[in-house]
Amino acid sequence: MxxxxxxEIFIEETKEHLQSLNEHLLILxxxxxxxxxxxxxxxxxxxMKGMSGTMGYKRMQHxxxxxxxxxxxxxxxxxxxxxxxVDILFKGLDALETYLENIQTDSTEGENDNEDIINALNNYLxxxxxxxxxxxxxxxxxxxxxxxxxxxxxxxxxxxxKLEEHxxxxxxxxxxxxxxxxxxxxxxxxxxxLKGARAFMVNRSLExxxxxxxxxxxxxxxxxxxxxxxxxxxxxxxxTPDSLAKAASNVSEVKEVVADYIKLSDVDVANYTAALNQSxxxxxxxxxxxxxxxLKNSNTPAAKPTSKPIANRSVRVDIDKLDVxxxxxxxxxIAKNGLISISSNSNIMLENGFHEQIEYLERVTTNIHxxxxxxxxxxxxxxxxxxxxxxxxxxxxLNKEMELFMTGEETELDRTVIDExxxxxxxxxxxxxxxxxxSNADRMQKGKNSVGSIYLDAYQDGNNVVIEVRDDGGGIxxxxxxxxxxxxxxxxxxxxxxxTDKDIIDILFQPSFSTAETVTDVSGRGVGLxxxxxxxxxxxxxxxxxxxxxxxxxxxxxxxxxLAIVQALxxxxxxxxxxxxxxSIQTVEDIQITDIKTISGKEVINLRGxxxxxxxxxxxxxxxxxDSEPQELTVVIxxxxxxxxxxxxxxxxGQQEIVIKSIGKYxxxxxxxxxxxxxxxxxxxxxxxxxxxx
Amino acid sequence: xxxxxxxxFIVANLNDELFGIEIKFxxxxxxxxxxxxxxxxQSYFKGVINLRGxxxxxxSxxxxxxxATLDYTPKTRIIIVRPEPQAAPLGLIVDGVxxxxxxxxxxIEKMSFSEKDVNGNFxxxxxxxxxxxINLVNIPAVIFEKEIKN
Numbered sequence: 001m002x003x004x005x006x007x008e009i010f011i012e013e014t015k016e017h018l019q020s021l022n023e024h025l026l027i028l029x030x031x032x033x034x035x036x037x038x039x040x041x042x043x044x045x046x047x048m049k050g051m052s053g054t055m056g057y058k059r060m061q062h063x064x065x066x067x068x069x070x071x072x073x074x075x076x077x078x079x080x081x082x083x084x085x086v087d088i089l090f091k092g093l094d095a096l097e098t099y100l101e102n103i104q105t106d107s108t109e110g111e112n113d114n115e116d117i118i119n120a121l122n123n124y125l126x127x128x129x130x131x132x133x134x135x136x137x138x139x140x141x142x143x144x145x146x147x148x149x150x151x152x153x154x155x156x157x158x159x160x161x162k163l164e165e166h167x168x169x170x171x172x173x174x175x176x177x178x179x180x181x182x183x184x185x186x187x188x189x190x191x192x193x194l195k196g197a198r199a200f201m202v203n204r205s206l207e208x209x210x211x212x213x214x215x216x217x218x219x220x221x222x223x224x225x226x227x228x229x230x231x232x233x234x235x236x237x238x239x240t241p242d243s244l245a246k247a248a249s250n251v252s253e254v255k256e257v258v259a260d261y262i263k264l265s266d267v268d269v270a271n272y273t274a275a276l277n278q279s280x281x282x283x284x285x286x287x288x289x290x291x292x293x294x295l296k297n298s299n300t301p302a303a304k305p306t307s308k309p310i311a312n313r314s315v316r317v318d319i320d321k322l323d324v325x326x327x328x329x330x331x332x333x334i335a336k337n338g339l340i341s342i343s344s345n346s347n348i349m350l351e352n353g354f355h356e357q358i359e360y361l362e363r364v365t366t367n368i369h370x371x372x373x374x375x376x377x378x379x380x381x382x383x384x385x386x387x388x389x390x391x392x393x394x395x396x397x398l399n400k401e402m403e404l405f406m407t408g409e410e411t412e413l414d415r416t417v418i419d420e421x422x423x424x425x426x427x428x429x430x431x432x433x434x435x436x437x438x439s440n441a442d443r444m445q446k447g448k449n450s451v452g453s454i455y456l457d458a459y460q461d462g463n464n465v466v467i468e469v470r471d472d473g474g475g476i477x478x479x480x481x482x483x484x485x486x487x488x489x490x491x492x493x494x495x496x497x498x499x500t501d502k503d504i505i506d507i508l509f510q511p512s513f514s515t516a517e518t519v520t521d522v523s524g525r526g527v528g529l530x531x532x533x534x535x536x537x538x539x540x541x542x543x544x545x546x547x548x549x550x551x552x553x554x555x556x557x558x559x560x561x562x563l564a565i566v567q568a569l570x571x572x573x574x575x576x577x578x579x580x581x582x583x584s585i586q587t588v589e590d591i592q593i594t595d596i597k598t599i600s601g602k603e604v605i606n607l608r609g610x611x612x613x614x615x616x617x618x619x620x621x622x623x624x625x626x627d628s629e630p631q632e633l634t635v636v637i638x639x640x641x642x643x644x645x646x647x648x649x650x651x652x653x654g655q656q657e658i659v660i661k662s663i664g665k666y667x668x669x670x671x672x673x674x675x676x677x678x679x680x681x682x683x684x685x686x687x688x689x690x691x692x693x694x
Numbered sequence: 695x696x697x698x699x700x701x702x703f704i705v706a707n708l709n710d711e712l713f714g715i716e717i718k719f720x721x722x723x724x725x726x727x728x729x730x731x732x733x734x735x736q737s738y739f740k741g742v743i744n745l746r747g748x749x750x751x752x753x754s755x756x757x758x759x760x761x762a763t764l765d766y767t768p769k770t771r772i773i774i775v776r777p778e779p780q781a782a783p784l785g786l787i788v789d790g791v792x793x794x795x796x797x798x799x800x801x802i803e804k805m806s807f808s809e810k811d812v813n814g815n816f817x818x819x820x821x822x823x824x825x826x827x828i829n830l831v832n833i834p835a836v837i838f839e840k841e842i843k844n
Contacts, residue, residue, distance in 0.1 A: 331747065334747065576730070576731065620733075621733040621734070622733050622734070623733070661748075661749045662749070663732065663742050663749055663751060664749070664750070664751050664782050664784070665782070666739070666751045666753075666782070666784050666837060667732055667735045667736065667739050667742075667751045668735060668736055670733065670734035670735075672733075672734070673732060673733070673734070676730070676742055676749045678744050678747060678749070682728075682744055683728060683730065683744070684728075684730040684741075684742050684743065684744045684749060685730065686730060686732060686733075686742075
């Protein structure tokens with residue numbers, strides 16, 4: 001079978017499964033008894049095994065198979081998920097990731113059999129089972145007692161279904177309430193095209209008569225048509241098997257439905273009845289809610305089919321296709337801007353309602369732009385969800401106890417940014433774990449919680465998305481950096497005198513400084529921070545650091561929400577038009593020339609009590625100087641982090657939506673020019689990144 | 695003589711000097727446009743232009759090669775070139791474009807420059823065509839800046 005066409009889907013889905021396994025294994029390590037997690041792990045491992053088998057990746061299938069065996073034993077309670085086992089499992093996941101990377105590059109899985117991991121898994125399995133033989137046989141018995149009533153079930157396939165603990169409980173509970181528990185198997189016609197839809201319809205008609213507590217295969221698999229021609233279900237209902245079978249048979253393309261009562265073994269019934277009675281006897285609130293939850297839990301598979309329309313409303317789209325769409329929208333906006341500039345120049349069109357139409361067009365293009373941008377937005381979760389695992393590994397390898405707290409994973413960013421932001425964040429987190437946090441003993445001595453905390457917070461702030469990487473470690477020692485910087489000749493003694501703590505921390509981001517090995521000894525910080533900075537600036541963002549000695553450091557990354565199209569303030573400097581992105585603009589002020597003061601050689605103004613340095617853009621950009629200086633200056637106040645600066649411009653033209661275009665690699669432009677845009681009349685205006693001047 | 699050895703060039707002039715640019719690099723030749731100055735760039739880059747919605751950097755070939763050009767005249771042209779087939783386009787300002795010629799390989803004379811002469815790298819050789827001598831421009835060298843070793 002030619003499976004190459006499924007390769008992309010396989011890769012995507014395997015990635016998702018691996019991620020889910022990573023996350024749930026972390027939870028499992030903390031809560032070895034968490035049933036939902038175990039089931040989730042098992043499900044993911046199982047589908048991965050199936051998928052890799054289908055695609056013909058034998059090594060991958062082999063490894064997942066052995067991992068699945070372990071998961072399955074954990075699920076039945078025969079094995080405990082200890083730290084040692086989780087370590088092996090994580091190694092297995094890493095190996096799977098390597099397979100996947102190989103598949104991504106050349107669509108073969110590679111040669112590595114990962115025998116050691118497979119052996120370790122099997123050893124653990126054998127030892128673990130050997131230790132608890134009694135428990136194992138018991139579990140086996142109970143399974144047999146419940147499910148194996150008849151040796152030959154024939155069409156009653158539901159009798160082969162294994163029951164989970166909570167499901168048994170639900171069944172016993174139903175029995176106590178005088179409800180029937182009915183198992184049934186539905187057979188679909190061979191020629192049925194939409195098996196998923198049929199299963200959904202059958203389930204819906206069954207749900208009208210009772211509650212589906214279990215489906216085999218799962219509701220999700222049924223929906224995705226991952227089943228042959230039959231599936232089984234357990235239902236708690238007042239009805240009889242016959243009436244259920246009849247109702248299900250009424251759905252077209254259903255070939256046959258067989259149903260029967262489900263009885264648990266007497267041992268089970270006695271056990272669970274006792275448990276239930278006890279919990280009801282004490283009638284503690286907690287227990288009741290627990291019961292309610294367990295019933296609810298067992299209902300979730302049944303609830304899923306009804307949510308199908310929502311689950312199916314997303315489509316995977318190739319990012320290239322979106323890029324094309326985005327470019328077209330950009331063209332549309334340029335064309336619209338062209339119309340606007342024509343209409344403002346000629347009076348002829350005015351009476352024909354031309355302006356209303358233009359405004360209408362503007363509204364529509366803005367909306368299209370927004371929707372296209374939204375389709376490109378991806379929650380940051382897809383990047384940060386691998387960090388808990390990373391911190392866990394770091395914690396082990398550095399022998400420091402630490403915990404990662406993340407908030408705002410749902411914050412959305414443009415797909416291109418998401419793809420690029422992972423490495424810088426990883427770098428910052430590593431820095432925080434390695435150098436930021438002190439050793440556990442040191443922390444104890446300082447009276448801190450011995451377990452270090454690292455925080456990753458993401459949130460939206462106006463037109464920016466802010467990501468903060470914080471730690472509660474030792475902070476950055478600015479004095480030491482200062483001395484080192486003077487020693488290295490990065491700054492002079494005189495410069496150092498006038499530097500604020502902030503200026504000093506900024507030194508860390510300088511390439512000449514940070515690549516030096518010695519920095520690690522000084523402050524433990526700064527390794528590769530220049531790389532982080534470059535990367536983030538390439539994404540149109542900025543980074544700043546805050547620190548308090550002894551209390552920790554905070555790295556704050558600000559990224560623009562959108563990359564391609566922004567609102568900008570058009571200004572004239574000298575005789576040229578420039579665009580200032582609105583994102584960083586605070587206010588626009590008219591300043592009398594007499595209000596400009598000079599402090600240590602820098603021009604500043606007093607803006608409502610704040611001293612704000614001003615920048616003469618005309619001289620920065622080497623524009624034509626006019627013959628006479630006006631008495632009043634137009635100053636655009638911009639903000640970077642919590643620093644303000646005033647940019648002197650000659651004239652304001654107004655706000656406009658601009659499409660950012662690169663000016664290419666040939667021109668070695670100064671950082672202040674972040675790109676160019678095409679104006680309505682075809683002129684090119686440069687976009688100024690005023691932040692680089694602050 | 696094999697046809698393979700012949701190359702086609704577009705002949706452009708800067709002042710009175712003739713330059714040949716191999717036709718495989720050339721995308722387009724356009725008349726002078728409004729150039730938006732890019733502050734703080736290399737001095738021979740005159741700025742950027744809008745060519746059908748694309749932003750294209752434009753350099754003065756004359757300044758790049760070290761001989762100043764005249765002011766822009768109605769004959770001034772921008773030759774849009776790509777140094778590599780997949781590379782982004784770039785404009786070269788010349789004082790005028792004359793004709794397309796074919797020069798046989800044996801009519802090209804290699805020039806030897808001292809290694810210290812940075813601009814020597816910009817010339818592939820001198821082409822002899824009828825009565826004229828044509829400076830054949832090494833386009834990739836002109837566009838991709840080389841670090842000057844001290």
